[in-house]
Amino acid sequence: MFWTIGWQSSTRNTIQYLRNHPALKFHQNWCGLSMSKPRIAVIGAGLIGLSAAVCISETIPTCSVTIISDEFTPNTTSDVAAGMLIPHTYPGTPIYQQKQWFKETFDYLFAINNSSEAPSAGISLVSGWQIFKTSSSAELPFWSDIVLGFRAMTEMELKKFPQYRFGQAFTTLKCDCPSYLLWLEKRLKGNGGEVHAKRIANLWDLQNNYDIVVNCTGIGSRQLIGDLKIYPVRGQVLKVHAPWLNHFIRDGDGLSYIYPGIHNVTLGGTREKGSWNLSPDPNISKDIFDKCCALEPSLQKAQDIKVRVGLRPSRLAVRLQKEILVQGEKKLPVVHNYGHGSGGFSMHWGTAKEAARLVGECIATLQDSLSKAKL
Numbered sequence: 001m002f003w004t005i006g007w008q009s010s011t012r013n014t015i016q017y018l019r020n021h022p023a024l025k026f027h028q029n030w031c032g033l034s035m036s037k038p039r040i041a042v043i044g045a046g047l048i049g050l051s052a053a054v055c056i057s058e059t060i061p062t063c064s065v066t067i068i069s070d071e072f073t074p075n076t077t078s079d080v081a082a083g084m085l086i087p088h089t090y091p092g093t094p095i096y097q098q099k100q101w102f103k104e105t106f107d108y109l110f111a112i113n114n115s116s117e118a119p120s121a122g123i124s125l126v127s128g129w130q131i132f133k134t135s136s137s138a139e140l141p142f143w144s145d146i147v148l149g150f151r152a153m154t155e156m157e158l159k160k161f162p163q164y165r166f167g168q169a170f171t172t173l174k175c176d177c178p179s180y181l182l183w184l185e186k187r188l189k190g191n192g193g194e195v196h197a198k199r200i201a202n203l204w205d206l207q208n209n210y211d212i213v214v215n216c217t218g219i220g221s222r223q224l225i226g227d228l229k230i231y232p233v234r235g236q237v238l239k240v241h242a243p244w245l246n247h248f249i250r251d252g253d254g255l256s257y258i259y260p261g262i263h264n265v266t267l268g269g270t271r272e273k274g275s276w277n278l279s280p281d282p283n284i285s286k287d288i289f290d291k292c293c294a295l296e297p298s299l300q301k302a303q304d305i306k307v308r309v310g311l312r313p314s315r316l317a318v319r320l321q322k323e324i325l326v327q328g329e330k331k332l333p334v335v336h337n338y339g340h341g342s343g344g345f346s347m348h349w350g351t352a353k354e355a356a357r358l359v360g361e362c363i364a365t366l367q368d369s370l371s372k373a374k375l
């Protein structure tokens, strides 16, 4: 009992520390609410919905936040991911914007990693190599000055990979995805947030019970709101037990990677544009395993091999914007936050902060029309 109370109070202290950490804090009072308690529905309980819900509940503490979703951890795309903070570029989103989202996410997770919450949140630091067969294919990525200690690999390091000519070494962060999703859900509930299991067929079904809807349905946005710009990029990975590995290896083509985490090592992978097939393919599993063993022969001894498949919610640009739906006299403010493709973990806290800011703007507009209606 003593230990339980001690643990809870230390967890509370750490959460307070995280709330006040400069990397995590932002305009807490920008909207000066007078609407009694704005009711926010966040649709989707993957990484993007959970992080947006937590961020809204902490930056606008006067509102109520409810997540509504048909699937939860461990059954979301976010559970399948490797959870590495290595961004992929969105061609339709300005680079300065992607850099800002990545920096905000990196700083936020680095602060968690540097707290006693790190193991329960599943956040670890991981160092390793990105290797290339030709040096001309290795551009300096836009995120090279955000990750830690980015540098060219030495000749000695490259000796491990005789087929490769060039490489980049750096330290980044990794999320153990199911642990991190559960941790976010607990944090939301600790802030008074609620979670409901339900599939939403029409955003207007929420209009009677909520003032603002935040759409974080990932690939589900194709059906829910008919966005044909979002498409699946199927990814198959293996999760294996190989606790002796602690260094990541990524082929610069993005098709073979070995990512050690707290509970397992993720071996990847595939990128099949337009495929909706969620069934694992045994031939692909063998191919992934063989390619990863060629990079890291000790993987031959890996055990407890599990196959997972996920559909990356891909789009030329992340959709992060307000939309006011109108039906006759009725209006429903919606904040869209979806289409993170291969980079949800790398960008999620930056996009959650922007979603929370847009929710704040919607609240201010609602207040304004309420006070005009009273005149």
Ligand SMILES: Cc1cc2nc3c(=O)[nH]c(=O)nc-3n(C[C@H](O)[C@H](O)[C@H](O)COP(=O)(O)OP(=O)(O)OC[C@H]3O[C@@H](n4cnc5c(N)ncnc54)[C@H](O)[C@@H]3O)c2cc1C
Binding pocket: 043, 044, 045, 046, 047, 048, 049, 068, 069, 070, 071, 072, 076, 077, 078, 079, 080, 081, 082, 083, 084, 085, 086, 198, 199, 200, 201, 216, 217, 218, 219, 220, 221, 224, 234, 235, 236, 237, 269, 309, 310, 311, 312, 313, 338, 339, 340, 341, 342, 343, 344, 345, 346, 347
């Ligand atoms: C193999 C693989 C490896 C990856 N590795 C990495 C990585 O290392 N680093 C990285 O940054 N990214 C990685 N990603 C990408 C990352 O997983 C995604 O960007 C991220 O998970 C997207 O999160 P999301 O919350 O938008 O989607 P999801 O996790 O799919 O969540 C969507 C949620 O919306 C709910 N939903 C959908 N429609 C409805 C509806 N109509 N009604 C109610 N609920 C609904 C779903 O049930 C679900 O809960 C990887 C992806 C894959 C597939």
Ligand SMILES: O=C(O)CCC(=O)C(=O)O
Binding pocket: 082, 083, 084, 086, 088, 235, 250, 254, 257, 268, 269, 312, 341, 342, 343
């Ligand atoms: O690309 C990587 O190396 C990280 C994993 C990932 O983001 C993916 O498979 O989509």
